[in-house]
Amino acid sequence: MFMTFTILVIKVDPIQRSVSWRWENMVMVGVGSFFLSFLWRYAMARKLAGNKNMAEGKILKTTIIQRLMEDPKLFRPALIFLAVFVVAFPFIFSHYQINIMTTALIYVVLGLGLNIVVGLAGLLDLGYVAFYAVGAYSYALLNYHFGLNFWFALPIGAGLGCLFGILLGFPVLRLRGDYLAIVTLGFGEIIRLVMENWNEFSFGPSGIANIPRPDFFGHEFSLQNATIFTYFIMIGLALLTIFFVNRLQNSRIGRAWIALREDEIACQSMGIDKTKTKLTAFALGATWAGMVGVMFAAKTTFINPPSFTFMESAIILSIVVLGGAGSITGVILGALILSLAPEYLREVREFRMLAFGACMVLMMVFRPQGLITNVRRVYKFEKSPDSKKEQNL
Template identity: 60%
Template sequence: MFSIKELKRAFLTSLWFMFLTFPLLVMKVNTITDTVIWRWMNLLYVGVGTFFLSILWKYLLERRDAKGSDSTKNPFNEKISKYMKNKRVKTSAIVALLLIVIIYPFIMSMYQTSIMTTALMYVVLGLGLNIVVGFGGLLHLGYAAFYAVGAYTYGLLFYHFGISFWICLPLGAFLSAVFGILLGFPILRLRGDYLAIVTLAFGEIVRLILENWNDFSFGPSGIANIPRPDFFGQKLRLAQVTNFTYFIAIGLTILTIVLIRRMESSKMGRAWEAMREDEIACQSMGIDITKAKLTAFSMGAVWAGIMGVLFAAKTTFINPASFTTWESIVILCVVVIGGMGSIPGVIVGALIFILTPEYLRAFSQYRMLIFGIALVMMMIFRPGGIIPKIRRSYKFSTDSKETQEGEA
């Protein structure tokens, strides 16, 4: 039960909210008849709704504090991890997921397939940024610049030299990695907010160059008529190429997951995590911080470059407006909401973050409001993300026989 003090606070909150919303929700001016329509019922709805929502909010905060903010102790997470350790359950889940992935474009419309392709692209972008932010602990707000490098690599090389999509795919990755190293060198000594500001400026510099250097990038007009991916030189119809692009995105997503999991368990992956926890202690243990940072920036940029090439092929048109700071923020939100450093979390976060606004189009006027409220609730009650990264723990056990022999 709630105390009198808490009920009084909820009542005062509702009164204050009624006062703030009074001009907007109660007064309606009819400019034709020069009269004011008073909608007092709206004021009552606001007051009652705010009162009960305030009580509910207080209850949820107390429940969160009672359970603790450590989301890794969530019973749901423990139950899922317990089931996934069972090989039969894990194999069945993987087979079912593969079947759904394969038949998806054949049972869904072309529009739904295109949306899912976009979501898969953001999965790869999120996993790429997760290397920098989640593994390395480096706040990066200019990630869309590498995305633009990949897209313009394909657009410009095709326009000037007629180079195909499949050749531009590794070239876009290579050039983005080079830009990642060029960005990494000047900011080796920067951390935290200073690093975020510099990477944000880098993203804006790339966008402004693309927007104003008309002789090079065609300015705001962009590059049109970029060809979609072909199948061994054979041109495909629109429906066929949409499904083909979807399967390309699936293949690149699987490749990204496999490679990043391998990198996470490698020597460099452990160096990234050590750098994220404490850079000074990491350096004192003999880890080359310069190499770790440059590798994180370049490897993260590789996936952005690949997805930039795929984005140009999917849309057949690119211009600087597609690579604004907002694009970098969206990708960063995918990583944070999914769970920084967590590969399954980033995948789920990307799918939810990209697909939810599309499927809320039925609430056209309120969909972004609903989505924004959901994000705020998510960050308050689950700050570790949807699937937070679980720290690895190692247990050392000694055999009793060996112990006895050693003592003898």
């Protein structure tokens, strides 16, 4: 522990030296980083010390959340309140706020989609954003060339996402976990690089502009109303996703995914087709990404390759990791925190990715089960078969 500290102190040294070397405008950066290092050291000390407390405090925390989730007397009013808030939101807050919230919802759905792949089936997909790009580009290009409208593009985007998922998944899903991560990462970069360089097809780095927003049976809204409309579509999509993912998770397929994550060999020996099950998870995750990609293109009306870098995949992954792999509530919470916090805390915005990275490491080290713990999720599993069983007997 002490050794870690000494090196953490040395860590800032190259930056300090940069002060003596760079011009005046870099002095601020140097000094700032110096203080940041102190902060970092304090945080580290607290983390190490707090590790034990956290382990003890965990039990208390989960019981509170559990009580909220399990007790209908508390849960229902909370749900109603949430529903009212969600509906009222666009009429209370500004245009800008609605946009932010729509983006957050996009991340919720992306997180839930990736959750199927990473959280349930335990397949680390680092190129998830590629399917998102496939969806976005399919809408943009189909609209550009054939004037296809949003509602037709939505299922097509989802379908193409699924298709790409299967095409990629088929050869790579035989690979071991860590190799799979690298291949998907490579694939994600290939898609982006192709989009960037294949000018005739994707208009290269300049991207595609003037993508129409969603319409309502041919009726086009004013900018203000279109934003609200987009927000509600996104709410709908998010609800649909939660609904489906929840059902999948507690189904025969969902159980197979979890079993696969737990022990691949035992899983096969219990009669589960490894490749098929993995492919289903992979393709379903890709389907959702494709669908949200269409949504993203429609919302921003402009897409270009830099929207789909590896960093985007990393953000989605940290949503899943932060929220708790496998837990729907956790992923929603994670998505809201990670996408809203940087918007509302503007001062620290440039430290966003830094914080994401740190958060991934710290979560893995101190709390691998995520914000919403495993215990709760399993409790839910315990609950449903149990009640069914009683019906039957």
